[in-house]
Amino acid sequence: MVATDDTPLKVQAKKKTHLSRDWVYLDLIRRMAVFDYTPSRSRDGPVKFLGSFAGYLQADAYVGYDAIFANKTVKEVACWAHARRKFDEAKSVQPEAALAAMAWIKRLYDVEREAKAYAKELASEGSVDERRALLVAKRRELRQAKSVAILDRKSVV
Numbered sequence: 001m002v003a004t005d006d007t008p009l010k011v012q013a014k015k016k017t018h019l020s021r022d023w024v025y026l027d028l029i030r031r032m033a034v035f036d037y038t039p040s041r042s043r044d045g046p047v048k049f050l051g052s053f054a055g056y057l058q059a060d061a062y063v064g065y066d067a068i069f070a071n072k073t074v075k076e077v078a079c080w081a082h083a084r085r086k087f088d089e090a091k092s093v094q095p096e097a098a099l100a101a102m103a104w105i106k107r108l109y110d111v112e113r114e115a116k117a118y119a120k121e122l123a124s125e126g127s128v129d130e131r132r133a134l135l136v137a138k139r140r141e142l143r144q145a146k147s148v149a150i151l152d153r154k155s156v157v
Contacts, residue, residue: 046068087105
């Protein structure tokens, strides 16, 4: 599983500046981060960097990723933080619906906070790899028991 996002960077070139991108790719299995600079937000950057990657890719809804998902060897994983941001922006247009959606997403975040609390309990038990395996198993258990129920209900109340 890889998670990615980009950050805009202003780059000075002589007397002008232009907007470039710094992409971060988080390998959640091997627990490492890689940064890749591109002079623009063109889809060519992620397409080239990810190359023959196959697996799950968590990303925002940037259309530049569509070419990566089109090959069917990469499965799209959406990002709740990006989704929540859009509902936050919609509060001025449809406050009731937006706040309901944000409350629904908060319940999913609460499950993740519960998993983090469990990680703190494991701080001194076993090796790093053993603790990670326990945490992954507990997070999966919590998500299956609680997050799936939240998603299946499709409502906050």
